[in-house]
Amino acid sequence: MQAQARLLLEDGTLFTGKAFGAEGETTGEVVFNTGITGYQEVLSDPSYCGQIVTMTYPLxxxxxxxxxxxESIRPFVHGFVVRRHEPTxxxxxxxxxxxxxxxxxxxVGISEIDTRMLTRRIRHHxxxxxxxxxGSKPVEELLEMMGDTSIAELRNQVPMTSTQHVYNSPGTAERIVLVDYGAKTGILRELSKRNCDVVVVPHDVTADEIRRMNPDGIQLSNGPGDPKDVPHAVKMISELLGEYPIFGICLGHQLFALAAGADTEKLKFGHRGGNHPVKELESGRCFITSQNHGYTVNEESVKNTELEVTHINNNDKTIEGLKHKTFPAFSVQYHPEAAPGPYDNSYLFDRFIEMIREHKITHPQQPRQAVLAAAVKGAQ
Incomplete structure (x- = not known):
């Protein structure tokens, strides 16, 4: 007989179903994903670190x-909730x-609960x-345990999911420093498709460390949690803004906005799924996008910056894309690498490469020999 599992929300709502996966007890932020397929990519997306993920598709x-x-070396979700689990x-x-x-x-996983009711509750509250x-602990004890923990305590999600070491994915074209805040494999895959020489670096990389790598461009990855929990990343981006072309995705988009003087805020229930409509303001074209985020850039805060809104969400009109008016830098809130979801937006990686090549033409570097000669002369 299949063991029992329970999901208890902080408002006291209790769901009782069947257990699958590991035995035990786990706490997290309960969210939902509307994707019909792609549950493996969801499970292995580092951006879900600290979250109990509900799949709205019933099977x-x-x-x-x-x-x-x-999409990463291992799953990072704290729990998995489904209507029906197929074991074979x-x-x-x-x-x-x-x-x-x-x-x-x-x-820990739970099945055979009313995921539609759970989703509606999250959307409402x-x-x-x-x-x-x-386990068999009484509801009162579980509620007390939940009261002793806070989602705000999960402030170390980026260090938990980021690489701890610098590593290289060799290529013969542009050198891209990919800053890993919990990066999905899809981002590296898209850059490698374009034959980029990708150097993946930890979340706490400094501006000087990046300069020593002599990159052509900087890719800011996705990742979990609140962007304001990664102040060192904001500092690094602000120091390099204008020096190198920059492309931010998801958390990288939010960090880019903070570095340029804008602000971020938490969404009521976030955007998670593979079918979110996004409008490109310049062309008026609507793209279907893959998304996974709980925070957004505050629209009012953009007005006093050098940022320009390039994309908006057609459902709730939140900001989905930004570009800098002066420097070669842009970002999107959604996932152009998809995985899961449509690949309609992979052209953004081509746009990034084009930006890098244009920057090289308009900002040619001194020959290396001249730089070395100047350094020697300055030392004398």
Whole structure:
């Protein structure tokens, strides 16, 4: 007989269902994702660190788990909530099941609950804390435990998901420093497709360390949590703004906005899914985008900066894209690398490469020999 699991929200709402994955107890921010497919990419997206993810599509696990679809080296979600869990996948690519994956990494799952009701509750009241447990503690004790923990305590999500070491993905074209705030593999994949020489660096890299790498451009990755929890990243970006072309994605977009003097704020329940409509203001064209974020750039705060809004969300009119009026820098809130979701927006990586090449023409560097000669002369 399948064991029982319970999901308790901070407002006292209790869901009782069937357990799958690991046994245990986990706390996190309860959010929902509206994707029909792509549950493996969701599970392995570092931006979900600290969150208990609810899938609104009712059947999860039917095509299993495959080596090729991971977006990071391991899952970072704190819990997984589904309507129906399929334990036996039917897919020639499948190597094992969702249940196996969750067990391997100690992630608690719950199925056979009303995910529609849960989603409507989050949409109405906003994201909230929750405890997912396979244990038998009384509700009163679980509520007390939740009261002793705070989502604000999860301030170390970026260090938890970022690489700890510099590493290189070689290429023969432009050198891109990819700052890893919890980067998805899809970003590296898109840059590598364009034959970029990518140097991946930790979240706490300094401006001087990046300068020593002599990059052609800087890619700011996605990542989990509140952008204001990464002040060192804001400092680094502000120091390099105008010096190198910069392209920010998701958390990288928010950090770019903060570095340029704008402000960010938390959304009521965020944007998570593969079907969010975004309007490009210059062309009037609507793109369907993949998104995963709980924060947004405050529209009013942009007015007193050198930033210009380039994209808006067609559902709630929040900012989805920015560019700097003076410097070669732009960003988007959504995921042009998709994974999961449509690939309609991968052209933004081409736009980044074009920006780098234009910057090289308009800002030619001194020959290396002249730089060395000047350094020697200055030392004498």
């Amino acid at each position: 999860i696990g039917n095509y299993g788990i495959t080596r090729d679809d991971f 996948p039917s897919n020639w690519r499948a190597e094992y099941s969702v249940d196996d994956l969750l067990k391997e990494y100690g992630i 906003g994201t909230m804390k929750g405890i997912l447990t396979t």
